[in-house]
Amino acid sequence: MRTPNQGKRLFKNPVLEWLSRSSAPLVISSLFIVALAVFCLGIFQMRISFWKLAFLFLVGLVLFSLAEYLIHRFVFHDGDYKAGKSWKTKIHAIHHDIPTDPERLTLPLPVALFASFLVFFIFKIILGNLAFGVFPGFISGYAFYLLVHFLIHTRKPPQNHLKILWRNHHIHHHLKEDKAYGVTTPFWDWVFGTLP
Template structure:
């Protein structure tokens, strides 16, 4: 799909649903950072976890998020579009972003959808981690907020003249050169591990 630097896709005929698909990036980032801090505070002050456990499991959650980000981007957002339903879903989830990568209000899922995902993560990871869930899910939500921040700035601003420039290069390769590589946005970690680092020529 050829990227268009201007404009925005129309996803729904219903104006209310269409409006729900747009959000200023500051809103979801603020929501998830607040929830992450609140979970750590609640878990520590109610003695579900101590400070060292909170720190350790926070970083475990952040690492888990980077893997979830990679897997979702690679296998869900870039799913095979071999049926009309899959093609429609892929376009709603991600295809519209590849067509209009400069559409700043479509760089995050609507907060309502994201909160539903966050709630599901809490109950799933509570089964796995027990009371350590307060640290793990705080790390996941922090990771998601960082992903949204990185994704926004690499589309909205020119790259800096420092080592962070590699994030801009990595994501630009995914958008404009090889959409089947460079799936990591906030970090190329899993691209290195799982063999989807793009081949770059000088």
């Protein structure tokens, strides 16, 4: 469902504007499918053992969680990110401006898919066939991050220990933008001293 009045317009061109909006559940499920497909390719096409791929999957997950922190802190919040008109402004400041816009909680589907294929080829060049385990872990980490972020902005916090994720992300949005860069875990904020 399109909700053009809920968010800010990013592009004058109506096609680009339409492309800049995506349903978060659609993007999240597409990325999980891409991860599963590459994992299966690793087993059935490349004949890599399941347990080796499972270990590499965990490596990819941890790698993504570190990337989630570093990209949010050093790329998205680099300098006066709200004042500029760069791609960083477009993808992150728009979310800080209107955190409740449900169609701007993920990258647009075509961009997310293109970026994930790019990541696969970079991993393939650097890691060779190990990419068939590391990439699905990395992309599942990304999809999981999008899911947690989507739930934080669209659902009330649960009444259990997970509510710290809601609390930290709302602090990041409304109180201290230079704290709580991690969305799926406060671990890297603790390591790098940005825990609120």
